[in-house]
Amino acid sequence: MVSPLDRKLFRDLARIKGQAAAIGVVIALGVMMLVMMTGLVNTLDETRRAYYDRYRLADVFAPVTRAPERMADRIAALPGVAAVQSRVAGAALIDMAKGELPVRAQALSLPDIGLPRLNDIFLTSGRLPEPGRSDEIVLLEGFAKARGLKSGDKITATMNGAKRQFRITGFAQSPEFLYSTAPGEIVPDDARFAVFWMRRAALGAAYDMEGAFSEVLVALTRGTNPQSVISAADLLLAPYGAAGAYDLKDLFSNRFISEEIRGLRVSTASIPPIFLGVAAFLLYIVISRMVRAEREQIGLLKAFGYTSWEVSFHYLKLVLVIAVLGAIVGSIAGVAAGSSLAVVYQLYYKFPFLVFTIDPRSFVIGFGTSILTASVGSLFVLRGVFKLTPAVAMRPPTPPDYSRAFDLAGAMKRWLDQPARMVLRRISRYPGRMLGASVGIACGLGLSAATLTMMAGFDTTIDLSFTVLDRSDMTVVFTDKQPPKALLELGRMPGVLHVEPIRVASAVLRNGTYSYRGSIEGRPELPVLNRVIDTDFRQVPMRREGLILSQTLADILHVTPGDWIEAEIREGRRPVLRLPVIGTAQTLTGAPAYMELGALSRALQEPEQVSGAYLTIDANRTEQIFERIKGMPRIAGATLKEDARNALVEIMNTGPASVRFVMLAVAAVITFGIVYNAARIALAERMRDLASLRVMGFTSGETSFVLLGELGAVTLVALPLGSALGYGLTYLMVKGFSTDIYQIPAVFSPSSHGTAVLAVLVSAAISGWLVKRDLDRADLVEALKTRE
Structure with a gap:
């Protein structure tokens, strides 16, 4: 049997359905973002782990110039090594149509019989090359x-200076090349x-690798x-031109x-809590208005024997219904959005399968957080329910004393008409309430x-990288x-x-326990x-006394100008250099370290x-x-700047970066909500006053101005x-989307x-039109009976 308080709950929800729906949407968006992003994180992590395990991706990679096969057996005997696979790897250039640059390629070996123990490939179509056939490739x-x-x-x-023709027998994907780019480049x-x-x-x-290999792959127990195996492998392979495992x-x-x-x-961790915090604030405003409006009803309920706990729980249930419904909708939408975006990630990263995983904790956290934030917002109001005794509650509240407040509206009587003064008087008498509404709107504006x-920052990255920084053509x-x-x-x-x-x-650059595997780029002075x-877009000259680090790399290594770092060079004689950091630079792609060309040679x-x-x-x-480039054997590859630019634009507009478009849509919806x-709350609070104005002879336009003027003032305050x-x-947000592959500048x-x-x-205009329509349709007699 439904209790009287529960029937009242349903009536209250029906009466504030517009406000409840708006708040529920805000909660749903927050939960949706939480479930969607948590699902994406878990899906990417689990799919990557399953893909690596199923196709046995190595734990350690050790490239060399040329090492005899027996060295693979010596590495297999090292402590902690579970499996070893040697292979031949070489650079190649694929000839394309006339008028096109040759394409850089990497050739990798498969065992003559069977599949590799490590770094297996997923054959998507066709077949593997036949043993003994030197003209077949996958x-x-x-x-x-x-x-x-x-x-x-x-x-x-x-390949190796000789042109060869091959027939394609099949196509494959590989966990080693989820993100495939030519050596030395960062844009796929x-x-x-x-x-x-x-x-x-x-x-x-x-x-020329008969009986030898150019790379050994290692799986660990x-x-x-890994560092212990890397050090031992480097020591064993040092005589054979090891480039550093x-x-x-x-x-x-x-x-x-x-x-x-x-x-x-x-x-x-950062975006969904903002949405849920805004929802809690909106619920606080709605419940506080209801408690003030239903003061007499609260007194009657207590007079009939309902305890303060029962009455308070009634209003708390109203909050919980809105929060739970919003969380349910958000969870369903989060699963749908997460699964859709996961497919985008699958195509972008070329996973052959997808392990879509929704962490049950995300639902618990989503429900728990939405209920907690909503409850916290209402608990401050419900304290007043406990303080109300039946006798006090059934009397009208003591009118506020504005005698000591500065009458701003009266001071501007000469310049303002009566409706404008009414708007100004309400704002000056309820500054906290007006400021709260402005803060709520400001949150939506801030998110948008x-x-x-951030989206403009993506465009800035493109423009600076390929206009200000890179002025070359090729x-x-x-x-x-x-x-x-x-x-x-x-x-x-x-x-x-x-x-x-x-x-x-x-080189591997180190500062204590911090390290980064990258390179030192020698440039002209x-x-x-x-x-x-630099950060002010002024050119930084190469100086001869030390390194200039990109700010991204300086942050990774936790160094500032004046510090010293260790550089383990991974080529030639592989010296270990100790170099001073003499400055930092603004880079938007990669995390390079720079040095004057002559100074690098001397070091x-x-x-x-x-090198190029x-x-x-x-x-x-x-x-x-x-x-001409095709006929020059010393050239490993060439890239047009326009091609690199188009590739980076595609990265930023598709695949992982497309999440920002979802965030923009969410921000737009939450802003309108x-x-x-805010407009609905203002209408609910002032319905009786506005109906009185209509009865007193104010026109519909003048009455609407009193309401919408307040909304306009609140909105204008929210803008700055x-x-x-x-x-x-x-x-x-920029911190979350920037990586050491590309950085997004935080600019105004x-x-x-x-x-x-x-x-x-x-x-605000659409909301104003909607509430004005409701005001024009309002039953004036019924509105005048309401006791605020």
């Missing part, structure tokens, strides 16, 4: 799709980097410290997806402004270190206007084609050499330059507050804040 599926290749097609590749582009697999004997013959966390593909998971975790600013990478005269050969090519050298030395800038104790060059070219001679709820809040939230974007302000004003 191609990475992403590249094949980007280039429109089919099974049975033939491609020509330059399926169309500009390929991976193909051949049988071991065929690939070994192509690279549980609990083994590294563990799975430094595998570039794994590093990128790990950064994505980290960013989602930051967003999960921060999301839009980047050329050599197969190995070359003397400076190699630049003269490039410069003599018809159509090449300017050549600027670069020297990249692979004053680079022209690929500049280095490495080698004659001046270059930046070029500016005559656009009318592009095809001629491409054909907050503004509409929301803009300031959005500026602060931008830093929080006037257009973003202007768009967010416009959205709030449009929401």
